[in-house]
Amino acid sequence: MKLTKPRLALICGILCISIFPILIKLRLASGLISAFYRMFLAVVLLLPYVLLSKNFKFPTLKLTLLAALCGILFASDVAVWNIAIQDSSATQASLLTNLSPLWVGIGSFLFLKSKPATNFWIGTVVSLFGMVTLVGFSFFLELNFDQAFLFAVLSGIFYSIYLLVSKNVLSHVDVLSFMTISLLASSAYLGILCYALDESFTGFSNTGWFVFVLQAIICQLCAWLSISYATQHMRATRVSLSLLSQAVITSILAWLFLEEQITLQMVFGGMILLFGIRITFYDKTISLGRFFSKN
DSSP states (O other), X not given: OOOOHHHHHHHHHHHHHTTHHHHHXXXXXXXXXXXXXXXXXXXXXXXXXXXXXXXXXXXXXXXXXXXXXXXXXXXXXXXXXXXXXXXXXXXXXXXXXXXXXXXXXXXXXXXXXSOOOHHHHHHHHHHHHHHXXXXXXXXXXXXXXXXXXXXXXXXXXXXXXXXXXXXXXXTTSOHHHHHHHHHHHHHHHHHHHHHHTTOOSSOOOHHHHHXXXXXXXXXXXXXXXXHHHHHHHSOHHHHHHHGGGHHHHHHHHXXXXXXXXXXXXXHHHXXXXXXXXXXXXXXXXXXXXXXXXXX
């Protein structure tokens, strides 16, 4: 598989967002206020650069509103996922939010001209089986269908809609302008929401503030500038499925820093998951009928 610039950007983005569940699990702030500072500090850092370098270009009113909608969708995704991680296990929250490739595939089939290829559906099935193996089949018997469960599923739905809408916007708007508008909308939306719910904007430890800055720089700016660039040049279905590999990297980081155990089953499941993602990057269409007819 040739490592083109969009694919390298996607790999970089995945590596950057993989540390996010680890930072949230530290519980240094509520999930909602953590989401706000992730967006707010990111736009504070990005805005002076795009204005001074004159890289910001105002799109049409329609595209500006769509970019702002992307910001609200992404902010909603991050907020409910933060809450799901803190109110349940990171494993359950990550698994359920990573069902987003299914929603993206269905949404692409229904609303986009570019329909998901056969390889996408095969890769999705293989990757989801790998995800189930990674987590453990018995895990599903213990699922608790509470608020955290619903929020984790909702996170995946928000993200899938975000990816489909942003794919459309990024075909007409450059990445920096899109990110600036999106982050401004995210910050305003989450700021109003936090204020309405009486969240505290101050009183955090030095470690807490450091984690906020880390989230803004690595998990937001570095990650989503890279992923937005990849989305601009790749299929939305392929990008969404590739993001499943985040679960593998997060598991390794959790083992290193949170002393969570990695079993042989998790390693095997991670290999299946990554193989499923590799299928979607296979250029020739896989024909199951032709495969079985030869055997």
